[in-house]
Amino acid sequence: MSMSSTTDSIQSPVESADLIRSYPGFLWWGLGEATNGGLRFYVWMFALTAISLVGANAWAHQVAEGMIVTNMTDHVSWGLYIANFTFCVGLAAGGVMMVIPAYLYDDEEMHKVVIVGEAVAIAAIVMSTLSVVVDLGRPDRFWHLVPGIGRVNWPVSMLTWDVIVLNGYLLINLHIVGYLLYMRYLGRKPNPNWYVPFVFLSIAWAISIHTVTAFLYCGLGGRPFWNTALLAPRFLASAFVSGPAFIILVMRILRITTGYTAAPGPARTLIQIIRVAMTINLVMLASEFFTLFYTGGAHGASAQYLFFGSHGHYGLVPWIWTAITFNIVGAILFFMPSALDRGSVRITACVLCIVGIWIEKGMGLIVPGFIPSTLHEIVEYSPSLVEWKVTAGIWAFGILMLTVLLKLIVTVFTGEQGTAEA
Amino acid sequence: MTDDDKSGSEHQPGELSGPHLPILNQPSTRRTALKAVGAALGLAAFGRAVSPLWSIPENVSVDEFLQQHYKELSEADKKKVFERLEAETKENYGANVTISDPQPIPGVRFGYAINLSKCNGNGACMEACNKENNHHRGVDQSYIRVLEMSKGSLDMEHGTTTFDHTVPQDDKFYMPVQCQQCENPPCVSACPVEATWQEDDGIVVVDYNWCIGCRYCEAACPYHARRFNWEQPEIPAEEVNPDQGYLSNRIRPQGTMEKCHFCLHRTREGRAPACLEACPTGARVFGDLNDPDSDINWILKNKRVFVLKEELGTKPNFFYFFDS
Numbered sequence: 001m002s003m004s005s006t007t008d009s010i011q012s013p014v015e016s017a018d019l020i021r022s023y024p025g026f027l028w029w030g031l032g033e034a035t036n037g038g039l040r041f042y043v044w045m046f047a048l049t050a051i052s053l054v055g056a057n058a059w060a061h062q063v064a065e066g067m068i069v070t071n072m073t074d075h076v077s078w079g080l081y082i083a084n085f086t087f088c089v090g091l092a093a094g095g096v097m098m099v100i101p102a103y104l105y106d107d108e109e110m111h112k113v114v115i116v117g118e119a120v121a122i123a124a125i126v127m128s129t130l131s132v133v134v135d136l137g138r139p140d141r142f143w144h145l146v147p148g149i150g151r152v153n154w155p156v157s158m159l160t161w162d163v164i165v166l167n168g169y170l171l172i173n174l175h176i177v178g179y180l181l182y183m184r185y186l187g188r189k190p191n192p193n194w195y196v197p198f199v200f201l202s203i204a205w206a207i208s209i210h211t212v213t214a215f216l217y218c219g220l221g222g223r224p225f226w227n228t229a230l231l232a233p234r235f236l237a238s239a240f241v242s243g244p245a246f247i248i249l250v251m252r253i254l255r256i257t258t259g260y261t262a263a264p265g266p267a268r269t270l271i272q273i274i275r276v277a278m279t280i281n282l283v284m285l286a287s288e289f290f291t292l293f294y295t296g297g298a299h300g301a302s303a304q305y306l307f308f309g310s311h312g313h314y315g316l317v318p319w320i321w322t323a324i325t326f327n328i329v330g331a332i333l334f335f336m337p338s339a340l341d342r343g344s345v346r347i348t349a350c351v352l353c354i355v356g357i358w359i360e361k362g363m364g365l366i367v368p369g370f371i372p373s374t375l376h377e378i379v380e381y382s383p384s385l386v387e388w389k390v391t392a393g394i395w396a397f398g399i400l401m402l403t404v405l406l407k408l409i410v411t412v413f414t415g416e417q418g419t420a421e422a
Numbered sequence: 423m424t425d426d427d428k429s430g431s432e433h434q435p436g437e438l439s440g441p442h443l444p445i446l447n448q449p450s451t452r453r454t455a456l457k458a459v460g461a462a463l464g465l466a467a468f469g470r471a472v473s474p475l476w477s478i479p480e481n482v483s484v485d486e487f488l489q490q491h492y493k494e495l496s497e498a499d500k501k502k503v504f505e506r507l508e509a510e511t512k513e514n515y516g517a518n519v520t521i522s523d524p525q526p527i528p529g530v531r532f533g534y535a536i537n538l539s540k541c542n543g544n545g546a547c548m549e550a551c552n553k554e555n556n557h558h559r560g561v562d563q564s565y566i567r568v569l570e571m572s573k574g575s576l577d578m579e580h581g582t583t584t585f586d587h588t589v590p591q592d593d594k595f596y597m598p599v600q601c602q603q604c605e606n607p608p609c610v611s612a613c614p615v616e617a618t619w620q621e622d623d624g625i626v627v628v629d630y631n632w633c634i635g636c637r638y639c640e641a642a643c644p645y646h647a648r649r650f651n652w653e654q655p656e657i658p659a660e661e662v663n664p665d666q667g668y669l670s671n672r673i674r675p676q677g678t679m680e681k682c683h684f685c686l687h688r689t690r691e692g693r694a695p696a697c698l699e700a701c702p703t704g705a706r707v708f709g710d711l712n713d714p715d716s717d718i719n720w721i722l723k724n725k726r727v728f729v730l731k732e733e734l735g736t737k738p739n740f741f742y743f744f745d746s
Contacts, residue, residue: 049464053467056472057470064474064478066654066677067650132636136677141634144634145614145615152615157611158612220612298579375567375581375583
């Protein structure tokens with residue numbers, strides 16, 4: 001079964017069969033655990049389910065009536081969905097990239113946080129996949145994208161690459177989280193041979209999903225605003241902020257609702273990562289800003305529209321300045337010594353940076369790529385109610401998944417049953 | 423949701439557990455019943471939420487759902503597909519149409535050129551395109567956009583497509599833009615499912631029944647040449663052009679991409695594109711780039727021609743020139 005020579009951790013064939021036999025029981029237990037909880041838990045899950053259903057309903061209308069119910073046009077042909085997709089890919093990548101210090105520095109305390117990061121990655125990948133599915137004009141033809149039965153344009157199309165790496169990433173993280181949970185459930189010590197290689201794979205893969213997603217945009221010569229080599233590094237830097245910031249928030253919520261805590265060390269490591277990554281992100285933004293405006297010309301047209309408005313159109317100006325303000329204030333807060341303590345400074349900084357990056361990488365990056373259009377027409381875009389509903393539904397569903405995963409994680413890691421309210 | 427015969431005992435980490443379900447200190451039957459009710463209600467709510475989808479089976483037949491990529495269809499398959507599409511057009515639009523599949527003429531490579539000294543911005547080409555290609559009537563869709571440009575600049579930033587005054591204006595010139603049928607088409611590279619490709623005569627086509635509607639090609643095109651069907655096109659029965667090509671002007675399904683195809687259902691049979699035929703100024707020149715005696719080759723040899731956005735390396739087969 002195992003090629004390892006460490007005899008004590010090898011499962012004998014009999015035990016392996018046992019592992020397989022116990023698996024349905026594990027799933028059954030998970031199902032039961034995911035639906036057990038106190039009043040607050042049920043209210044929370046009910047609210048998330050309700051929002052998800054609103055989103056599902058809006059999407060069903062969109063499929064039946066056509067994408068005319070969105071505010072996208074032939075000029076701005078991608079909008080809120082792809083914006084949200086881009087952010088969620090970053091969140092997924094960032095969730096795992098903070099695994100690096102845990103293994104690089106062999107930081108044992110970090111492991112309690114790492115599994116939370118993997119859970120965030122799973123939920124975020126599901127959200128980004130859903131964001132692409134709802135953006136398809138013909139979701140009924142989704143199978144055309146499946147290697148083997150469809151017809152994939154590989155290796156030329158960056159979108160094909162993206163589909164492959166995102167699904168691969170989802171499988172890797174499902175395996176890691178699923179394996180660790182299952183072993184804990186069985187009360188066994190996880191065999192490192194069965195998950196550590198996958199952890200390293202997922203770290204490399206995390207960088208790849210965000211790089212490929214950046215290539216999706218920066219490979220297009222006809223869109224000068226995206227066509228910059230800085231895009232992929234900027235994506236990575238901002239993912240190193242949004243991922244850890246989101247995990248800090250999740251850990252805080254877990255501590256309040258379930259008492260699941262890690263030592264203060266890991267959070268401080270995360271904040272150090274954020275400090276460096278956010279600084280790099282802002283430096284790259286400034287560098288981009290300089291090139292766009294000092295040179296001017298066609299390359300600057302979208303940036304002019306985005307930051308200052310152009311020819312009487314100012315649709316994105318409030319968005320981007322909100323993002324920049326949030327990012328800068330968030331960065332300053334992170335640099336304050338009190339950010340290292342458990343307190344409101346840290347939480348405010350996390351929220352500001354997450355919102356700032358969501359705008360910067362979404363509405364502030366995808367939409368201005370289309371304004372002005374390739375024939376230099378200015379057609380503005382702001383999302384329709386249907387688009388907001390669908391996006392809210394995707395987030396609610398993602399958070400619902402995350403809640404279930406965290407509930408299982410907290411239950412097996414703390415050994416307490418039934419009292420957890422994630 | 424849960425089995426009644428499971429014990430209510432708690433699962434302890436550290437104990438090798440069989441398929442026991444911990445029902446967590448609750449009277450198992452009561453909690454189980456509540457969960458079952460909750461699950462049923464949730465499923466019912468989900469069914470209600472996605473109920474607009476039930477209209478899909480009416481619009482998308484099993485045959486359409488399972489249809490293979492154009493290049494994988496045998497002649498017999500194609501015949502069946504075309505017959506089905508003709509029947510659907512009859513049913514949905516009340517029009518009798520014939521769907522054909524003209525193939526590229528061996529050795530021919532099409533090129534197009536526009537004389538910007540002659541074009542006066544009258545827009546007859548856009549109108550002809552709309553009619554010929556069975557475009558959605560509600561939004562006056564067309565594969566051509568005519569830019570009104572200021573004399574003294576070729577910068578499209580100083581152009582506009584939304585002019586509605588008499589033409590030509592003295593200080594303006596007019597530049598129609600449509601698919602440039604690039605030799606190195608960024609849209610084809612972008613498509614994740616090979617729903618769009620370049621034919622042997624240089625025309626970039628779309629299999630409207632294979633496109634998934636992701637619109638990556640629309641983002642990739644530097645010439646705003648691609649269009650998305652944001653809704654099902656509406657065309658009165660008497661206005662439907664019955665002479666239709668599978669890869670060209672047949673009525674497109676909702677949620678898919680479309681683009682200019684040099685009227686291949688006409689040009690592959692020796693006729694001119696509809697936009698050229700409609701142009702009252704004689705500004706448009708179309709022909710075979712491989713034929714040394716063609717009009718298009720005469721233009722390329724004798725005029726100072728240019729292509730749009732040459733620096734992007736797309737190598738358009740669409741040229742512009744001025745007289746003298």
